[in-house]
Amino acid sequence: MTDVDTHQPTLLLVDDEQNILSALRRLLRTEGYRILTANSGAEAIELLKAETVDVVMSDQRMPGMAGVDLLRIAKDMQPECVRIVLSGYTELQAVTSAINDGAIYKFLCKPWDDAHLKANIAEAFARRRMADENRRLTQELEVKNTQLQELLAERSDQVQIRSEALGVFHEALEALPVGVIGVDDEGVIAFCNSTAVAQLEGYPVGLGMAARENLPAELLNEAGSLQLGDKRLLVSRTRLGQRSTSRGYLLALLDASTFRAANEGT
Template identity: 50%
Template sequence: MVDDEENVLSAMRRVLRREGYRILSAGSGGEGLAALRSTPVDVIVSDQLMPDMSGVEFLRQAKENWPETVRIVLSGYTELQSITQAINEGAIYKFLTKPWDDDLIRANIAEAFRYKALADDHRRLTRELATANRELQGLLAEKQHRLELDEASLEIAREVLYCLPLPLIGIDPDQQVVFANTAASTLLADGLPLCGEYAAECLPGEWLVLLRDDPPDYLVWQAGDGARRVLHRTLGEPSRPRGRLLVVMPAEADEAMRPKRGQG
């Protein structure tokens, strides 16, 4: 509370003595600013007419330096113009007239503390939301970076598979070709793309045994330029197969390169 008349400060303390507030008092705007610098304050009640600075000017400075305080001015009706301007600027939360009604003073100060609590909650929630948003943006940026790395790795892997000299054919559970490298397209389709074709339409008929539910590990295929070994491997988990991979190798390839029965 700020007022240059000690009897007014004493009267206000009597009105509020049972409300449980910790009350600081100052006899001028300068003293009030000094008290605010040293002690956190929630609600400020100031008289308007004081010798060193008006209550409106004091509360403007309080707003500038301690914007989270709730500011109330006490005055007569003669200063309404300056007070109304300060209210419109946001420097003053409420204007109360002198002489005051005790019950009205208590009710308005209690309301000011409730307003302060709500404003504090709003600021806290806003800070928490901003922090959560920053964390979310960080997670999204990290996720995007990982996706870009995965996409780059996948593209490199596809390029490597396309460049391998061994024909590779990937077939999905619907027996549609979803991958065929250059060597496979050259061997089976004179360089034309195989992706999108069904296995029964583009693979040699004897290869189709490898697409059965219980296929052999490999078969020997008699191609026009000699015998070749076609290896088979099931992709994915046994309970959730994701397709088949066929690898065509020279018939004289190392026996150790063939998967053992039960591994694919």
């Protein structure tokens, strides 16, 4: 269970008049809030040091520290808490300045209407929950972005390795004394080395060409050899896909005279 799940919505009420605090407690006792009270700005600051507070509602005119000054300090101490002034004195200049500074969310007047006060406090808690959820989602997104960057870096390394391996593969194909032609499952020539091009002189062998239209028919009919003028090619055909995701087949062409010379040499 997370801290968000176990945290009880906490309301801090600040007023130098004890009877006001008692009246507010009675009004809000059934709303499901954990209620803390303070009789001065200094006492409220000590509570803010020790407790996580979701909403602070303070009287404006109090001995020692005005409500807006307390709420400015509360903003610095717990920026996420929602701050409300509840006062019988308008003092519009001080309150307006605090609103513009972002020190307070709302100004409510004494005497209050019970239903109106409850609604505004509920709205303040809803605002706090929304801010907490936005912060949680932002943190989640940052974690996901970090994971994505790590995954992309890993994939980039894999792509680089595979690209290098592919380059080595093509170099090896070109170095073979055997003609090699790859045909995909749609019958298109996917690769061929220069030995195959030289062996099939007169046939337009190239990447992307249709095998049936450009290769000798004998190669496509699973013949074991191919006669081209006075040259005979031994043909090996291998179906792809047994150890990889490749599809189609591979043709290997070996000049019969080369094969014979190799056998005589052994």
